[in-house]
Amino acid sequence: MSMFCYQCEQTAKGTGCTVQGVCGKDPVTAATQDLLIYSLKGLATVAHRLRALGHRDRHVDVFTVESLFTTLTNVNFDPAAIEQRVRRAVEFRNKLHQEYLDACAQAGTKPQELTGPAAWQPSADIQDDVKQIIQSPWVQKRIEEQGPDVTGLQELLTYGLKGLAAYADHAQILGQQDDSVYDFVYEALDFLATNPTDIDQLLSMNLKCGEVNLTVMALLDDANTGTYGQPEPTQVRITAKKGKAILVSGHDLKDLAMVLEQTKDKNINVYTHGEMLPANAYPGLKKYPHLIGNYGSAWQNQRTEFDAFPGAILMTTNCIQRPQESYKNRIFTSGVVGWPNVEHLNHGNFAPLVQAALDAPGFEADEPEKTITIGFGHNAVMSVADKVIAAVKSGDIKHFFLVGGCDGAKPGRNYYTEFAKLVPNDCVILTLACGKYRFNKLEYGNIDGIPRLLDIGQCNDAYSAIQIAVALAKAFNTDVNSLPLSMILSWFEQKAVVILLTLLHLGIKNIRIGPSLPAFVAPPILKVLVEKFNLMPITTPQEDLKAILG
Ligand code: SF4
Numbered sequence: 001m002s003m004f005c006y007q008c009e010q011t012a013k014g015t016g017c018t019v020q021g022v023c024g025k026d027p028v029t030a031a032t033q034d035l036l037i038y039s040l041k042g043l044a045t046v047a048h049r050l051r052a053l054g055h056r057d058r059h060v061d062v063f064t065v066e067s068l069f070t071t072l073t074n075v076n077f078d079p080a081a082i083e084q085r086v087r088r089a090v091e092f093r094n095k096l097h098q099e100y101l102d103a104c105a106q107a108g109t110k111p112q113e114l115t116g117p118a119a120w121q122p123s124a125d126i127q128d129d130v131k132q133i134i135q136s137p138w139v140q141k142r143i144e145e146q147g148p149d150v151t152g153l154q155e156l157l158t159y160g161l162k163g164l165a166a167y168a169d170h171a172q173i174l175g176q177q178d179d180s181v182y183d184f185v186y187e188a189l190d191f192l193a194t195n196p197t198d199i200d201q202l203l204s205m206n207l208k209c210g211e212v213n214l215t216v217m218a219l220l221d222d223a224n225t226g227t228y229g230q231p232e233p234t235q236v237r238i239t240a241k242k243g244k245a246i247l248v249s250g251h252d253l254k255d256l257a258m259v260l261e262q263t264k265d266k267n268i269n270v271y272t273h274g275e276m277l278p279a280n281a282y283p284g285l286k287k288y289p290h291l292i293g294n295y296g297s298a299w300q301n302q303r304t305e306f307d308a309f310p311g312a313i314l315m316t317t318n319c320i321q322r323p324q325e326s327y328k329n330r331i332f333t334s335g336v337v338g339w340p341n342v343e344h345l346n347h348g349n350f351a352p353l354v355q356a357a358l359d360a361p362g363f364e365a366d367e368p369e370k371t372i373t374i375g376f377g378h379n380a381v382m383s384v385a386d387k388v389i390a391a392v393k394s395g396d397i398k399h400f401f402l403v404g405g406c407d408g409a410k411p412g413r414n415y416y417t418e419f420a421k422l423v424p425n426d427c428v429i430l431t432l433a434c435g436k437y438r439f440n441k442l443e444y445g446n447i448d449g450i451p452r453l454l455d456i457g458q459c460n461d462a463y464s465a466i467q468i469a470v471a472l473a474k475a476f477n478t479d480v481n482s483l484p485l486s487m488i489l490s491w492f493e494q495k496a497v498v499i500l501l502t503l504l505h506l507g508i509k510n511i512r513i514g515p516s517l518p519a520f521v522a523p524p525i526l527k528v529l530v531e532k533f534n535l536m537p538i539t540t541p542q543e544d545l546k547a548i549l550g
């Protein structure tokens with residue numbers, strides 16, 4: 001075995017990637033990521049204690065959150081960039097440690113002696129540490145030594161933190177931060193640094209992660225809507241127009257805004273891809289006439305779609321895949337994303353992207369116009385709440401299905417297409433995240449003028465879905481679990497993990513999850529989740545619909 005990673009849904013054989021990641025992650029990158037997580041635990045151990053003495057450091061906070069995000073599936077495959085973060089984590093830890101000693105001296109208290117990751121010193125050449133991990137991967141070692149249940153719960157928390165960090169980073173980029181969020185990130189990493197084995201404690205820390213993530217999602221909602229306005233129902237073109245072209249993928253709205261600004265008088269058309277589709281519904285982004293619409297579909301189709309795209313491509317966040325030679329020179333990364341030898345654009349300077357678009361041929365002709373409707377965030381749905389409530393009361397709407405989450409390459413994900421097709425005509429489908437590409441170009445019609453498919457937005461907009469559910473519950477004087485609403489979720493990476501933790505923290509029951517269960521949730525832990533929350537794996541669309549609608 002040269003690596004061990006089981007953090008995402010496509011993990012090899014449903015148990016763990018041990019030779020090479022299915023995502024393309026190699027053993028060196030995997031081991032360097034393990035080292036980064038370890039060094040962040042050390043940094044957090046010190047930061048957590050220092051914060052208790054009233055000392056905070058925003059620079060370190062942002063670094064910690066960005067570093068966690070870096071290790072999320074399909075974000076950064078560049079071991080050199082990750083190694084640099086390991087060094088900086090140790091530097092920051094040492095700096096904070098000195099501040100901790102000074103603060104203790106000032107307060108007249110005895111500093112705690114720090115051990116484990118907080119005392120770890122990297123080898124002169126970090127590659128020596130990396131080689132050791134490759135010989136004996138740490139997560140695998142913990143599974144062998146303390147069992148899959150405890151290790152799985154520790155990793156569930158680690159992955160929850162990665163997801164939370166991704167959302168916190170997005171919010172922070174647009175100026176929304178909260179000390180309580182950083183406090184929790186350090187508290188949880190410090191907790192993990194002690195190698196906790198108590199199942200109840202681990203479960204409750206996981207639910208706390210879900211709770212804090214709700215705060216993060218609210219911050220992100222404020223950040224997005226405060227900067228670009230409330231998304232509004234919008235017809236988005238999904239076919240190309242003649243001309244030079246740039247494709248922006250991932251989740252980072254600010255990067256897209258900067259690209260739009262820097263191309264506005266360049267005669268270049270800008271398209272969204274994957275999770276960037278919902279950007280077309282924001283007033284502050286759709287005001288640019290050269291934001292043409294969306295091109296392509298979800299992340300796992302990018303190697304074909306980017307190959308066919310006759311322009312330049314920007315990958316702002318997950319999910320990047322190994323670029324093909326055919327477009328390696330016209331794809332760029334930004335933010336925490338990285339791929340060896342792919343040009344990384346820093347500090348909002350997208351000039352190389354613009355130049356690559358001008359050098360590429362562009363689309364030769366307009367494709368026939370086709371559109372889909374998006375933009376049903378909580379504000380838009382709430383504005384027609386009276387209509388929705390009346391339709392439910394009159395029996396015109398019988399049930400709501402939230403069919404949302406990640407997409408991926410597994411054939412089992414056809415379930416979601418089939419499910420959406422089979423949903424009866426008197427039911428409404430709410431959707432979000434990239435899994436919607438499985439069914440968002442089908443015709444659904446409407447009920448009393450309410451579209452039967454309501455696209456809430458990115459996975460980053462899960463807060464909107466929660467707000468809509470809570471508002472419906474309030475309108476019907478009941479709780480979310482008693483609504484005619486079923487959640488059918490698809491997961492792939494760690495952002496979906498933390499959203500699930502948030503839903504569980506909110507006490508939401510009867511969630512169906514697929515296409516397969518996480519490898520890191522061992523059977524005894526699954527049993528607890530089933531007993532407490534009636535969490536269910538998906539079966540077949542027919543059976544699940546029958547079970548829900550009777
Ligand atoms: Fe495997 Fe997923 Fe880990 Fe990649 S991120 S190595 S595919 S488990």
Ligand code: SF3
Nearest residue numbers: 319406433434459492
């Ligand atoms: Fe998709 Fe990667 Fe998760 Fe934002 S882009 S949902 S998988």
